[in-house]
Every structure is written in structure tokens, then in C-alpha cells.
Amino acid sequence: QPVLTQPPSVSGAPGQRVTISCTGSSSNLGTGFDVHWYQQLPGTAPKLLIYINTARPSGVPDRFSGSKSGASASLAISGLQAEDEAEYYCQSYDRTLSGLLVFGGGTKLTVL
Amino acid sequence: QVQVQESGPGLVKPSETLSLMCTVSGDSVSSFYWSWIRQPPGKGLEWVGYVSYTGSTKYNPSLESRVTISADTSKNQLSLRLNSVTAADTAVYFCARGKGATGTLDVWGQGTTVTVSS
Secondary structure, X not given: OOOEEOOOEEEEOOOOOEEEEEEOXXXXXXXXXXXXXXXXXXXXXXXXXXXXXXXXXOOOOOOEEEEEEOXXXXXXXXXXXXHHOEEEEEEEEXXXXXXXXXXXXXXXXXXX | OOEEEEEOXXXXXXXXXXXXXXXXXXXXXXXXXXXXXEEOOOOOOEEEEEXXXXXXXXXXXXXXXOEEEEEEOOOOEEEEEEOOOOHHHOEEEEEEEEOOOOOOEEEEOOOEEEEEOO
């Protein structure tokens, strides 16, 4: 089971706003480690979408935004477009054992 | 522009060793952290491990007994070796640059598919 919990799927109509949650624990997000978000289009490599909880890399539209509070984080996508249909993953660091990078299980976004 | 390219055999027999290379251009493997991540067919992402700019390594505890990651600074390449593979190791393997030991994976390769089968 992934260390970070995401809903398996979300959907929305073009132009709408959707959010994807990422729930961790006291050994990762809850202890202050940052969350990062990736978008994976079908058949391609993941692409960095949001880093350090809220920052957007150059070239990522401001329709994408991130937030974090305690052991939970969220990715919001406003003004949904057909090309946003993809798998979205959250990622952080977990301090259990000797420490490791951890991912959520992924959320499939369907644009209706 | 930083680019990362994975390469290696697409087919490995069970119980043998999986060996992959990652060639980096536009940056040095002597800087930052360089991770391997894998994705089994139809499943999510799993971090395998990284080699740092100092040459130190950290591995996923679930794979630690079987995995070795190293960097060749003269060729600006990374390598991944995974011993005693089984069908469960069938996956797309990605190489990615990490900004810090706990942080962002900001540049990814396109990935290389490895199938474990006799």
C-alpha cells in the first residue's frame, strides 16, 4: 500500500475546478516534509507540476495550485481542459526506517 | 537544457541481474541527487534509490538487499543493478534528477521498459 493516500479517480467537466487530496502521516507530511506533485500523461514520463507544496515550475499554468496543511495536501486544477486528463501523483519523504522518498498511489483525472 | 536518457536490455531472465544506464547531458552527475524510480505495468510509481553528488547512496528498504546504484563521473552516467529479479520487477524504469535528499524530482528521462521472463 502506498504511504501517501490519494483518491483513485476524480472527474470534472471542462471549465470546472477539481481537487486531488494526498493524505500522509506523522512520519512524512505531518512532520514537515514538503509535498510535490507530478502529472503523467498516458505513455509518458511524469512531469513536475508543483514543488515544495505550492511552487510552480516555469511553464506550468497558474490553473494548477497546491496547498499543504499538517499531514494533508491538495492539488487544485481550475478551468479544466481536455489536455489535463492524466494521472497525478503526490510525493514526499518518509523518515521511517532509514528514510525514503514516497509516492501516493496516483489519481486518474477524467475530463468529462 | 538538462536531458536524461535511460538504456539497457528490455528482457531479463528470472534470477538474473537487471542492469540499466542513465546518460545525463546538460548537467553533471556530480551535482544534486540522481534517483531511479520504477512503475510496474498499470501501477503507480516506486522510488528505487539515489546516488548523491558526494557518491553516497540511499535505497528503498524493500529493495536494499538487491540493488546497487552508482555514478561514473567520467562518462556522466548513472547505473542501476538489481539482483535476483523476478516477474515482480517487470516495470518501466525512470532516471530523474533530485533537488535535495528529500525533495523534488525535477527532470525525468523517458523511461525504459524491462520485462522479466524466461
